[in-house]
Amino acid sequence: MKKQVVLYKKLSPLQMARLHAQAEVTLIERLDADGLARLRDALPRAHGLLGASLKLDAELLDLAPDLEAIASVSVGVDNYDIEYLTERRILLSNTPDVLTETTADTGFALILAAARRVVELANMVRAGSWNRNLGPAHFGSDVHGKTLGIIGMGRIGEALAQRGHCGFGMPVIYHSNSPKPAVEQRFNAQYRSLSELLQQADFICLTLPLTAETERLIGTEAFALMRPQSIFINISRGKVVDEAALIEALRAGQIRAAGLDVFEREPLNYDSPLLQMDNVVATPHMGSATHETREAMARCAVDNLLAALAGERPANLVNRAAWKD
Numbered sequence: 665m666k667k668q669v670v671l672y673k674k675l676s677p678l679q680m681a682r683l684h685a686q687a688e689v690t691l692i693e694r695l696d697a698d699g700l701a702r703l704r705d706a707l708p709r710a711h712g713l714l715g716a717s718l719k720l721d722a723e724l725l726d727l728a729p730d731l732e733a734i735a736s737v738s739v740g741v742d743n744y745d746i747e748y749l750t751e752r753r754i755l756l757s758n759t760p761d762v763l764t765e766t767t768a769d770t771g772f773a774l775i776l777a778a779a780r781r782v783v784e785l786a787n788m789v790r791a792g793s794w795n796r797n798l799g800p801a802h803f804g805s806d807v808h809g810k811t812l813g814i815i816g817m818g819r820i821g822e823a824l825a826q827r828g829h830c831g832f833g834m835p836v837i838y839h840s841n842s843p844k845p846a847v848e849q850r851f852n853a854q855y856r857s858l859s860e861l862l863q864q865a866d867f868i869c870l871t872l873p874l875t876a877e878t879e880r881l882i883g884t885e886a887f888a889l890m891r892p893q894s895i896f897i898n899i900s901r902g903k904v905v906d907e908a909a910l911i912e913a914l915r916a917g918q919i920r921a922a923g924l925d926v927f928e929r930e931p932l933n934y935d936s937p938l939l940q941m942d943n944v945v946a947t948p949h950m951g952s953a954t955h956e957t958r959e960a961m962a963r964c965a966v967d968n969l970l971a972a973l974a975g976e977r978p979a980n981l982v983n984r985a986a987w988k989d
């Protein structure tokens with residue numbers, strides 16, 4: 665008998681067909697109130713779940729006594745209680761690697777947009793207010809040759825370092841759990857303590873996962889260490905930052921600008937003070953959002969789920985302790 669899969673994210677026809685060939689699939693296209701009610705109805709029969717952007721807490725998962733595996737279409741796994749999943753021996757997998765380069769591209773897009781005031785000046789042209797040559801009031805800051813500070817030197821941090829070092833001649837400094845000799849060698853990157861990095865970098869880029877240790881890592885004290893010409897970039901998770909402290913730092917001129925792809929609450933509220941500031945570039949959590957990468961993520965998640973449901977170890981198993989060996 666085919667296993668039951670609940671899909672709470674619509675995939676391409678190709679990936680849907682792969683799932684349908686191996687499993688009975690219930691598709692929940694939208695996670696609105698109706699979709700959530702359908703999810704709760706489907707959970708008691710589910711052997712596998714596949715989707716993203718939904719907090720799957722114990723209360724929901726307790727509705728799924730036969731659940732064997734969850735394939736998250738994301739690299740971040742902050743929506744899951746890993747300890748609880750491991751206790752129940754539910755295999756959690758994610759989609760690393762396939763999104764690394766695209767997410768680093770997004771990081772660099774934010775660096776360039778915030779430093780060169782791309783959105784603000786493009787909006788000025790669109791509004792018909794470009795009526796003379798630009799003067800200092802509209803000048804931006806150089807990117808090439810400036811110091812790139814990366815907090816969290818995982819795969820995405822490394823891809824960002826590559827862009828900065830090889831493409832823009834930027835000295836790279838970084839902070840992470842442990843020094844990364846390979847990155848130091850390839851990109852001449854130098855390890856710094858967090859406070860040193862905050863004081864020395866022109867661009868301070870967050871690429872670290874959200875965990876109990878990193879939640880609100882960057883708050884009032886951290887912003888106070890940054891310099892008035894610093895530009896703050898977040899492509900990790902909004903909750904790594906105390907957003908009220910960020911707003912205050914921007915208001916007080918403690919930092920020059922921010923490029924933000926992630927927020928404490930998503931979607932970002934239209935009345936957020938961040939959206940009133942010309943020196944903030946805000947994008948809608950689009951780090952991995954290209955046709956090619958989202959398809960690669962979907963394929964990876966389907967591979968992971970089908971392997972788990974066939975009793976094989978998924979290539980991207982997150983909670984290794986849940987594996988039967």
Ligand code: DGY
Nearest residue numbers: 737738739740951952
């Ligand atoms: C990821 O893959 O974690 C992206 O941030 C999308 O959530």
